[in-house]
Amino acid sequence: MKKLLINFLSKIPCINRYFSGIATIFMLHRVAPFEKDRLLPNENMKVPPDFLEKFILELKNEGYEFISLDELYDILKNQKKVNKKIIFTLDDGYKDNYEIAYPIFKKHNVPFTIYLTTSFPDKNALLWWYVLEDLIIKNDELIVGNIRYVCKTYEDKNKVFLEIRNKILKLDQKNLLKELNTLFKNYKIDWFSKNNQLCMSWEDVINLSKDSLCTIGNHTKNHYVFNKLSEDEIIDEVEGANKKIEEKIGKKVEHFAFPYGGKDEVGLREFQIIKRFNFKTVTTTRRGNIYLEHKNFLNCCLPRIMLVDKFRISDIGRIRKQRVVTV
Numbered sequence: 001m002k003k004l005l006i007n008f009l010s011k012i013p014c015i016n017r018y019f020s021g022i023a024t025i026f027m028l029h030r031v032a033p034f035e036k037d038r039l040l041p042n043e044n045m046k047v048p049p050d051f052l053e054k055f056i057l058e059l060k061n062e063g064y065e066f067i068s069l070d071e072l073y074d075i076l077k078n079q080k081k082v083n084k085k086i087i088f089t090l091d092d093g094y095k096d097n098y099e100i101a102y103p104i105f106k107k108h109n110v111p112f113t114i115y116l117t118t119s120f121p122d123k124n125a126l127l128w129w130y131v132l133e134d135l136i137i138k139n140d141e142l143i144v145g146n147i148r149y150v151c152k153t154y155e156d157k158n159k160v161f162l163e164i165r166n167k168i169l170k171l172d173q174k175n176l177l178k179e180l181n182t183l184f185k186n187y188k189i190d191w192f193s194k195n196n197q198l199c200m201s202w203e204d205v206i207n208l209s210k211d212s213l214c215t216i217g218n219h220t221k222n223h224y225v226f227n228k229l230s231e232d233e234i235i236d237e238v239e240g241a242n243k244k245i246e247e248k249i250g251k252k253v254e255h256f257a258f259p260y261g262g263k264d265e266v267g268l269r270e271f272q273i274i275k276r277f278n279f280k281t282v283t284t285t286r287r288g289n290i291y292l293e294h295k296n297f298l299n300c301c302l303p304r305i306m307l308v309d310k311f312r313i314s315d316i317g318r319i320r321k322q323r324v325v326t327v
């Protein structure tokens with residue numbers, strides 16, 4: 001009922017504009033074609049390249065303007081009364097961002113930000129979600145932490161993936177490799193086997209940073225869940241990534257995105273800690289558009305909207321303006 005009402009209200013232009021705010025920050029992870037038989041939770045992190053290009057063209061047609069995070073900072077700081085601004089951000093540092101997304105953004109002159117987790121180009125990222133996917137696809141049955149999982153059908157495999165994923169997300173973040181090896185003691189697994197195939201290299205990052213369309217942001221060293229870390233550990237994760245990226249690209253890093261930025265992973269404590277770094281902007285994964293009131297939350301918690309291939313431009317105005325910041 002609520003949804004119906006919002007859909008109805010969003011068709012009224014002035015209300016649609018109110019719900020749309022002044023800008024929208026889209027969050028993407030991978031830009032690559034969907035692969036049949038791969039599992040849905042991982043495939044859902046992709047938008048296909050043809051969708052992205054079509055979406056950019058449609059936004060242009062409807063009068064939207066693409067801006068960088070620096071420009072958004074300027075708009076909010078100076079309280080400029082604008083609307084229809086779009087910012088693209090891509091999290092983590094997947095290789096397809098360089099090989100597939102970059103040429104599309106370049107072709108259409110669209111600024112974008114890559115929030116980089118430095119273990120990706122260091123090629124020591126624990127991409128357990130892709131290793132686990134391979135394991136589930138290859139096997140009809142798995143014994144994980146003494147529990148037997150049957151994964152014969154495609155439906156089973158998707159379900160089992162989610163069950164085991166929830167288990168892994170609860171493990172001790174700092175000892176993840178050890179914990180994973182204990183959990184999967186019945187299997188010989190190389191947890192780093194997907195790095196070369198999926199992660200950007202430092203050379204890719206440096207090339208991107210030379211293009212004024214691209215901003216390289218900080219997404220920590222190891223992509224740990226922040227509320228599972230001590231204050232010192234959080235500082236080390238942020239400082240370490242800042243230092244390494246700045247050394248590699250020769251530019252100051254001024255933008256940050258929380259790894260796992262939902263309500264269950266980051267809140268007031270984490271916002272207070274990140275404020276000390278004085279980033280120009282900090283983004284979460286909380287869903288919402290940007291309003292002028294976000295001036296006060298620039299350096300701790302700007303919301304974003306995850307872009308999926310089912311998203312339509314009219315959906316921008318269907319996202320309710322709730323409290324500007326929910327903690």
Ligand SMILES: [Zn+2]
Pocket residue numbers: 091092219223258259260
């Ligand atoms: Zn991430």
